[in-house]
Amino acid sequence: MPANYSLAAQTYVWVQKFAEAHLDFNANLERIFEEAAFAGIPSLEFSIGQFGADEELAKLSYLATQYGVSSPLFYAGGDFHEPERAEVAVEKALSDARRAKEVGVLVITTNPSPKPGGANKTSAELKTQAEALNRLG
Numbered sequence: 500m501p502a503n504y505s506l507a508a509q510t511y512v513w514v515q516k517f518a519e520a521h522l523d524f525n526a527n528l529e530r531i532f533e534e535a536a537f538a539g540i541p542s543l544e545f546s547i548g549q550f551g552a553d554e555e556l557a558k559l560s561y562l563a564t565q566y567g568v569s570s571p572l573f574y575a576g577g578d579f580h581e582p583e584r585a586e587v588a589v590e591k592a593l594s595d596a597r598r599a600k601e602v603g604v605l606v607i608t609t610n611p612s613p614k615p616g617g618a619n620k621t622s623a624e625l626k627t628q629a630e631a632l633n634r635l636g
Contacts, residue, residue: 507542507572508535514549525555532566540568544608547573547595560602572606573599579611580624585631592635609635 513531517524535543543563550556563570575595577588596607611628614620620628 506540507544508540509544509574510546510549514546524549525558528555528558528562532562532568535568536566542569542571544572544574545570547575547592547599547607553598556598556602563603569603571604572608573604574608574610576609576612579609579631580614580620580628582627585627589631589634607635 510531513527513534514524517527531543545559550559559570562568573595575592577592578584579588592607592609596604599607609632611632614624
């Protein structure tokens with residue numbers, strides 16, 4: 500990642516804040532950029548899953564320029580430890596990455612989902628997960 504992106508705040512805190520207030524996340528994108536700019540946060544990390552339509556991604560790009568707060572990275576999660584789900588998660592992440600690249604996203608971050616109840620993953624599941632993550636690059 501270029502050196503001028505020294506700090507990026509995840510937008511998950513706004514997801515939680517808006518959910519508590521029964522506010523729509525995408526309808527309040529400008530508020531996120533306003534608050535980030537006011538706080539001196541230079542970059543934001545969104546979850547690609549928050550943007551279903553290309554118009555929503557275009558709005559994100561517009562607001563980033565308007566407020567001088569970049570969005571060079573996106574989060575894409577998934578179940579990477581089970582073969583069938585891993586295939587779906589990888590294909591979705593790669594598809595989302597292609598969409599996000601069109602609005603200037605440079606990096607996709609991920610954190611593989613845990614097993615229910617915090618159970619440990621088996622060696623076979625960890626192998627599946629590693630192979631899936633390697634496909635992402």
